[in-house]
Amino acid sequence: MTKEYRYSNAVSLLGAVRVIFVGLISSVIGGGAYAYALAYIPFVYVRLLLTIGWSLGLGWLVANQGMKGNVRSPLLLATVAVMCALVALYFEYAVYVVALVKDGLDWTDFLPETVLARNTALLEQGSWSYGQTGEPVRGDDLKPIWIIEAIIIILFSGVGAHMFAAEKVFCEHCKRWYEGRLGEQYLSTGDDSALWDDVRNGDLSKLTQLEQFDGPEFPCLRVDVYRCPSCQDSNYYSLVKLYGRHKKEYIVKMVWIAEQDLPFVLNEQSSGED
Numbered sequence: 001m002t003k004e005y006r007y008s009n010a011v012s013l014l015g016a017v018r019v020i021f022v023g024l025i026s027s028v029i030g031g032g033a034y035a036y037a038l039a040y041i042p043f044v045y046v047r048l049l050l051t052i053g054w055s056l057g058l059g060w061l062v063a064n065q066g067m068k069g070n071v072r073s074p075l076l077l078a079t080v081a082v083m084c085a086l087v088a089l090y091f092e093y094a095v096y097v098v099a100l101v102k103d104g105l106d107w108t109d110f111l112p113e114t115v116l117a118r119n120t121a122l123l124e125q126g127s128w129s130y131g132q133t134g135e136p137v138r139g140d141d142l143k144p145i146w147i148i149e150a151i152i153i154i155l156f157s158g159v160g161a162h163m164f165a166a167e168k169v170f171c172e173h174c175k176r177w178y179e180g181r182l183g184e185q186y187l188s189t190g191d192d193s194a195l196w197d198d199v200r201n202g203d204l205s206k207l208t209q210l211e212q213f214d215g216p217e218f219p220c221l222r223v224d225v226y227r228c229p230s231c232q233d234s235n236y237y238s239l240v241k242l243y244g245r246h247k248k249e250y251i252v253k254m255v256w257i258a259e260q261d262l263p264f265v266l267n268e269q270s271s272g273e274d
C-alpha cells in the first residue's frame with residue numbers, strides 16, 4: 001500500500017540539452033580560469049581549497065541546470081558532471097602550461113598532441129616547490145599529486161551534483177522541485193509496541209502520545225516532512241530513529257502521505273503558508 005518517493009528518472013530532450021550545453025561551456029571557461037588561478041597562487045593549501053571549491057561548484061552548476069530543465073535523475077546529473085569534469089581537466093592542462101609562461105592563448109594550444117607534449121615536459125621539470133628547499137616538485141613526486149587532483153575534481157563534481165540534486169523532491173503533479181525536508185520534529189521513542197504497530201500501519205496520530213523534545217536527545221525519533229507547496233499530491237514523511245549524532249535508522253523513508261494525515265506538529269508549522 002505504501003508509496004515510496006522515487007525520482008521518476010524522466011528527462012526531456014530540452015532539459016538534457018540544457019544541462020549538457022551549460023555544463024560543457026562552464027567546464028571549458030571554468031577549467032581555463034582555474035588553471036590561471038593555479039598558476040598565480042603560490043600557496044599549496046589555497047590551491048587545494050580552490051580545487052575542492054571549483055569541483056563542488058561545477059557539480060552544483062550541473063545539478064542546478066539539470067533541475068531547471070526538470071531532469072529528474074540525480075544519477076544522470078552526476079554522470080554529466082563527471083563528463084564535464086573530464087572536459088574541465090583537459091582545458092586546465094591545456095591552459096596551465098600557457099599561463100605559467102604568461103603567454104597568450106591560441107587555438108593550437110588546445111591540440112591534444114600539444115597538450116600531451118607540454119604536460120609531459122612539465123611533469124619532468126615541475127613548476128612549484130613546497131617547503132624550504134626551493135626544489136620544484138616533479139617526476140614521480142608530482143605524478144601522485146596530479147592524480148589526486150584529478151580524482152578530487154571528478155569525484156567532487158559527480159558526488160556534488162548528486163548531492164545537490166537529491167536535496168530536493170520533484171512533484172510530478174506540479175512539474176516542479178521543492179525543498180526536501182520541510183520540517184522536523186523530535187519525539188521520544190516510547191516503549192509501547194502496540195503504538196508502534198499502529199504507527200507502522202500509517203496511523204501517525206499515535207505519535208501525539210509520544211513526548212516532544214526541543215532537539216535531538218538520543219535516542220529519539222525524528223519525524224521528517226516533505227510537502228509540495230502547490231498541491232496536495234506530493235507529500236511524504238520519514239520516521240528516523242536517532243541513536244546518536246551519526247547513528248540512525250529509517251523506520252519509514254519518504255513514504256507518501258495524505259495531506260490530512262500529515263504529522264500534527266508539521267501541520268502547525270506549515271499553516272501560515274497558504
Ligand SMILES: [Zn+2]
Binds near residue numbers: 234
Ligand atoms: Zn505539487
